[in-house]
Amino acid sequence: MNKEQINVLREVPEDQEVVMLNLLKYKDKVEETGLTGEASYKQYMKAAIPFFEKIDAEIIFFGRPLLTLIGPEDETLWDDMLLVKYKNQGEFFKMVSAEDYPAKLRERSLQDSRLIYCKSQTK
Template sequence: MNEQYHLNMNPGQVSDFANSASENPVVMLNMVKYKALVPETGMTGKESYKEYMRQATPFFLKANAEIVFYGSPKHTLIGPEDDTLWDDVLIVKYNSVSDFMTMIMAKGYPSNLREQALGDSRLIHCTPNQKN
């Protein structure tokens, strides 16, 4: 089995996302799997991710981002029993696509720390369904 690990954004998907130019709130689902050890820091992936979050906080605040949920999955009630659960899951709300893009493109944004801490991740843009 050829497993794929994802740490960096897909340029084509980012371009489509950025060009959606919606000024509606943006919700991002983050699923992360930490490295056991980060060679560059000597810390665990979870410790390194905590440092990423600490350094990213000013960027989140400037973007008016809101962490709606940050926690750890515990049980898979629907799905394959042998699926490996993600270490942590975050749901983050931004006011707009442009706020998110400005944040991640800002000088000094610590994306390298996020990449160092993780062995695998998903970042999924979600939109609300229309009410009938």
């Protein structure tokens, strides 16, 4: 995240839920541990769940994309995707800035990723 992106997210009203789409591409092997990136990410999720629970965030979906129905047929799919709903942007920032939040574990598990802020169109 760059400063401009952070500022845009901080401007989201406190009474608005924030949904984050995580697109994940795992490393084949994590040098520090010898684990696969997928196995290492599972460790991250286990360590991160208490942080989600502390702020009452909800994991809406965690799974693997299997097939592109509309779009380029030769496009490589992400390994996994994760949708997380937060009460508001403040709770998201509280979680990711918590002292023991396992951000390094997440980072070293991934070859590539996207974290995309999504806004509901139903409200």
